[in-house]
Amino acid sequence: MVIRNSKLEVYKIVRVGLEEELTSFNFVFKATRINVSKTTTTFRRQQTQFPLKCFNGSMSSTCPKDYYPTKYEQDQHSSAASTCPEHFKWIREDLKAWKKTGITREMLERGKNISYIRLVVVKGKAYLEKYANSYQTRDVFTIWGFVQLLRLYPGNIPDLELLFETGDKTVVDKDHFQGPPPPIFHYCGQKDAYDIVFPDWSFWGW
Structure with a gap:
């Protein structure tokens, strides 16, 4: 199995030309090639960040x-479930x-x-x-x-x-x-x- 030029080349081994007498164990093999296109799917999701800005110039143990x-404002992209989650x-x-x-x-x-x-x-x-x-x-x-x-x-x-x-x-x-x-x-x-x-x-x- 080899990847070349964004294509996945798969080598399939096929047994051919078997002698009728199996006791000789003289098997002949040849390789045939099939090309399979490589497909890539990219999912993009906006990253949510939660900054911690408790430090305001003085060492305080509480946030401003x-x-x-x-x-609380409901995320417009989320859906309210009618039943409780499995967990x-x-x-x-x-x-x-x-x-x-x-x-x-x-x-x-x-x-x-x-x-x-x-x-x-x-x-x-x-x-x-x-x-x-x-x-x-x-x-x-x-x-x-x-x-x-x-x-x-x-x-x-x-x-x-x-x-x-x-x-x-x-x-x-x-x-x-x-x-x-x-x-x-x-x-x-x-x-x-x-x-x-x-x-x-x-x-x-x-």
């Missing part, structure tokens, strides 16, 4: 007040442990000692509390994912509070917790743990 949009069933599966009891303040507090960061969103603004240093920039880009979410859907993100574990192994093992466990979001999960699966930090950066 005018940085937070308050209204919603896995969200329900991951949250099944709290279906009957809900999530209480006491459950959250019990998860502090096995979490690295706490994220709180109030009125469209994100607040962060660190309990331990994460490996490399895992915590930075996990929070960056939420910053993009708040920018994309202003006014649509409810007030919430989340705990994150940024290590490589699950921490909410089913054998270690009696009753509803603390809700911990994590990059990994397994059948013997209650860790709630969340996209890996490297979706946004490294």
Whole structure:
């Protein structure tokens, strides 16, 4: 198989002239050539960028007040689905442990000692509390994912509070917790743990 002059030349091996006596194993081959045109399709999509402009000349731990949009405008190219996406069933599966009891303040507090960061969103603004240093920039880009979410859907993100574990192994093992466990979001999960699966930090950066 050879590519020449934007054409893909395929060499098809055809067996010809076989002797009637197969015991001799004297097979004759010749090559015939067929040309297949090469077709290339290019898809172009406008790239959306989300600049982070929190730095305004002074080392501040908060973004400027005018940085937070308050209204969400529907993308004219997107279509509203009449049914829930397929992945919603896995969200329900991951949250099944709290279906009957809900999530209480006491459950959250019990998860502090096995979490690295706490994220709180109030009125469209994100607040962060660190309990331990994460490996490399895992915590930075996990929070960056939420910053993009708040920018994309202003006014649509409810007030919430989340705990994150940024290590490589699950921490909410089913054998270690009696009753509803603390809700911990994590990059990994397994059948013997209650860790709630969340996209890996490297979706946004490294």
